[in-house]
Amino acid sequence: MDLCLVIPSYNRTDLIAHTIESALNQTMAFKQIVVVDDASTDDTLKTLERFGDRITVIASTKVGVQEARNIGVRAATTPYVTLCDSDDLLQPSHVEIISSWLDSHADCDAIYTNHQPFNGDVVQVDTFSRAPQDFFEGAHREGNFLTAIPDLYVKTATFQPLLVSGVTLKTAFYKRIGGFDPAFNGVPSEDWEFTLRVVRDGKVALYMDSITLIRRHPGNDSHNALRQRLGEVAVLEHALAHHDCPARYRPTFVAVMNRHRLWAFEQAFGTKKLRLAASIFPLLGERRQSFKFLVKSVLIRLYMATTRFKAPPAHVQYAEAVK
Numbered sequence: 001m002d003l004c005l006v007i008p009s010y011n012r013t014d015l016i017a018h019t020i021e022s023a024l025n026q027t028m029a030f031k032q033i034v035v036v037d038d039a040s041t042d043d044t045l046k047t048l049e050r051f052g053d054r055i056t057v058i059a060s061t062k063v064g065v066q067e068a069r070n071i072g073v074r075a076a077t078t079p080y081v082t083l084c085d086s087d088d089l090l091q092p093s094h095v096e097i098i099s100s101w102l103d104s105h106a107d108c109d110a111i112y113t114n115h116q117p118f119n120g121d122v123v124q125v126d127t128f129s130r131a132p133q134d135f136f137e138g139a140h141r142e143g144n145f146l147t148a149i150p151d152l153y154v155k156t157a158t159f160q161p162l163l164v165s166g167v168t169l170k171t172a173f174y175k176r177i178g179g180f181d182p183a184f185n186g187v188p189s190e191d192w193e194f195t196l197r198v199v200r201d202g203k204v205a206l207y208m209d210s211i212t213l214i215r216r217h218p219g220n221d222s223h224n225a226l227r228q229r230l231g232e233v234a235v236l237e238h239a240l241a242h243h244d245c246p247a248r249y250r251p252t253f254v255a256v257m258n259r260h261r262l263w264a265f266e267q268a269f270g271t272k273k274l275r276l277a278a279s280i281f282p283l284l285g286e287r288r289q290s291f292k293f294l295v296k297s298v299l300i301r302l303y304m305a306t307t308r309f310k311a312p313p314a315h316v317q318y319a320e321a322v323k
Contacts, residue, residue: 090212094212
């Protein structure tokens, strides 16, 4: 089965060569490798030149990672596309394993792979093994593949193991569900919003062995837990408003949003990010019944009154989360 690998890049001159080398070092080759550079200001494009005609490079204006992926998929000439971020790696057997499954499962719309986070030479435990005990319960198993995982859409709200790096999708399916939403540019966990639509609308398989390596470094969005939680809340809000979320899932989504907001408020207050804490406080769906929280509530209300506080838009909140 022919696969096209799509890699969005931005200022990755120090890491992207490793990603591309892992893509070229496959036991079964990708039909295409498309790198969409999102107007890098470092030497990323110069680094890409060394690979010559083994890859296709599209130099884009600054459009954000979501639209960069969409541009790459539009350039694909294969029936399936694989996505990989520019700092992650694919194990040598990746294409061979995925292609073999697709050859005999034409109805499959998407395959998410297990993965292992790594930092330098230190490789951590794979993600799927850290899932809650009942996460895969009721799924159909065929070798190392799982399909028909019950309630996978809502389960990802409490444990999200489905990452964009390593996922393979039918090109037509990707386009049918609209690709990645550029409105989520700059929002942490932006790929989860796309994943929710994939899981909602497609026939999804999971490959249980870790054939993708996810690099952990200070440049990751996930490196900042406060910003990450705010992004997850934004995704859940969007899903509730626009995904036609089944009624039975809404209580879980609301409960998770409430927990994330409460945690984010406590973190922002504790690190003296009072403007950020004040923007979260009115949205809290639940509040701790403790003297400490009561004191924080009084102080944040006083801050809001004395500064005539007006909540900033979401993108400003994400920026303030990293200050």
